[in-house]
Amino acid sequence: MVRLRDFTLGAACAAIVAAVAESAPTLDPVALSPQLYSVRFENDRVRVLEYRLKPGGKEPMHSHPPGVVFALADAIVRTTLPSGAVVAYPSHAGDVLWRDAVTHSGENVGKTEAHYYAVELKDAPR
Numbered sequence: 001m002v003r004l005r006d007f008t009l010g011a012a013c014a015a016i017v018a019a020v021a022e023s024a025p026t027l028d029p030v031a032l033s034p035q036l037y038s039v040r041f042e043n044d045r046v047r048v049l050e051y052r053l054k055p056g057g058k059e060p061m062h063s064h065p066p067g068v069v070f071a072l073a074d075a076i077v078r079t080t081l082p083s084g085a086v087v088a089y090p091s092h093a094g095d096v097l098w099r100d101a102v103t104h105s106g107e108n109v110g111k112t113e114a115h116y117y118a119v120e121l122k123d124a125p126r
Helices: 004-023
Strands: 037-042 046-053 058-064 067-071 075-080 086-091 096-099 102-108 114-121
Touching: 075 114
Parallel strands: none
Antiparallel strands: 037 046, 046 114, 058 102, 067 096, 067 114, 075 086, 075 102
């Protein structure tokens, strides 16, 4: 037997969870940095992003699902993880790499514009 008090408490908890979810900041790079990211293609399986970051440019912490990244120009981007770990690595036009799901921020520490395509995988229907 469900008591009215139990139902009211459950409804209140559901409302709080919904409110927190709506107020939580998004870590979607397109929403956070539309000046750096553009959606080139999207369907129910993938989203393809184009990314450009000028020398000295920085971007806020954001997340990506797993996918493939294509370097379209030579660049050096310093990546910072939520743990504080920092890695700076060069990429060269034509490089293709797999990227696991990641949360990071980036800074272009090179002298050329960083330019990439990222193919982000979505949950595919099975």
